[in-house]
Amino acid sequence: MNVARALRILAALIIGTLTAVVELAGLLVAAPLALLCLPHPAARRAGERLLRAVAVPLARAEIRRLGLLGGLDVTVGTGRVAGYLAARWPVGLLGGLVLFLLVVGVSTSVLFVWGWAHGESPDGIPPTPGILAYLGVAGIVLLFLDIMGIQGVAALELRVARRFLGPSPTELLERRIDELARTRAGVVSAVDQERRRIERDLHDGVQQRLVALAVLIGRARRGRTPQLRDDLLQQAHEEAQEALRELREVAWRVYPAELDTLGLREALSAVAERAGVPVTVAYGLTAHPPTEVETAVYFVVREAVTNAAKHAAAGQVRVEILEDGDTIVVRVRDDGRGGADPGGGGLSGLARRVAALDGRFRVDSPPGGPTAVSAELPRA
Template structure:
């Protein structure tokens, strides 16, 4: 809910700026059209007029591109033609006026919706029915105008992409670049995982097996039955510890419970195995596809492991929810903050998420809290 409110406020700010830009765009479009019409049959004059017109059009268009990128999160191409910029401005001013109208209605609806508070505080209510109807009508008008804010922002996006791009070729080039980057990231993540597995086996299980072999060898060579029995007992304990560590390595590579019981059960086991209390809010009503579930599991597992090792937190909160077209994963701890998103663990998670065309973000100011979010696209 808070995220929707923030997005609405950001969009409203973008529309306010768009309405302000209309003050310059409308006179510019009118004067440019009139000037070009006067020199339509005079080639030299048309060229002389066209130069400042295109320069002014580009300046206004660039201002709108910055506004769209900052407040409406719409990216456009910088390689648009001059005539496309003029076509864009010739229509954009109308959206600016529409945005101003919608915002005005929003203010009116808000004023009527909360007017009963001031009336109750400042004067005596003589017609409570009329006051109630006015307040309800104001709130309804506020609701409709807020929906209109999102609608105008959507029209702004469509208009900008229609005239300013990016073109189909630019989209393809950007997609190819993204795929090449994500493929390289996947290869690097696989290599990192192999090195980690080799390190775990070498430093853990292999050392245990070497110690086990030495104990068995000493037991075979011993002439003292009591000593041999003691060595065999130690070897038995060592074999149990080696088996435990081998299971830990297998769990970190891929937990079988993820295939057998699903994502929720796998995350519950992560919470149970954590040295810090973990509160799990699992809101998915259906099991996600295997690739999404796997990445979601590793995001939570690695984030919880990092929090246990470095955060000094007292509680870790994990939330897995269904977005509009993505699985949303959020891990937050109340620790000291300062997590390095470029570190090997978190950077590896970012590459895993990027391989699914997802979004990954780490927010960890000094003093905490640390919040890790991942958006994993799904059908």
């Protein structure tokens, strides 16, 4: 835990102790009034409105305070706010108690050290080696327990807020269904877009080469002299080689055979060799990823490197494949002119492919560069 985070946690718990006192006082006032209003519908409705008018601002203030502890995906409505405040005030007082014990322990330690430094013996305890060792060990243990208590209270604060103010299981399920529907539509669109690009490459590239090859062979058959036939056959041979090369390029863009035969590392090395610009690949995976994740990593790197070479006028590209727990992180950075459009065909297709695996995709490409393409993919 760094110093800044520790100070934020301490500030959140101190403020939380004060707000817990306010919430407890409000509960002690509101509970008897609510009991008195129960037999009277009009009075009960008025009391509920008054309770919401007080509870909602308090809950919003609590959420802002908990922002010091970390991000929260919660919404302050009117349904469970009163329950949240009723459940939170004991946690706030517990945090105040832990902080009080910390202050008492630190002040006692300072008092003893100050007295011994000035030749005094606080509470008649002399600074013998045994006493110093005992108090040192006890102080370290109590300080450790206080720190653990502070972290525990902070975690409990966040858990109570998520329990009462966070999305319900039904809402989470609806969000998941919406996300799956979007990613499914994105995958269908990406596949259709890739199919159209393959058809275009075959029509504009390979097909034109084959037509030229057929024309040259036809002319060679009608050639009047051996020299003309040899020249035409030489041109036909060159066209056939170009057609094979372009056909291999199309097949490589559909699915790289290196992934199945040699693995991801060698497939990325092949991407670097074909890039046309210097590409450095830092491969940090210790285990073989699942096939679908491996394929997504390959396409992210290939598309980013291809864009850097063809459109960004990059002079150097660096590729990093790292592990962060159960997440595979892909970063591709170039020194080109930037300005890449995340909504473009290739990058948007990558975003949909990554989203289909519950991953995250990001493009940072300010005008003038550099461009950084990153993806985070769960291993399973």
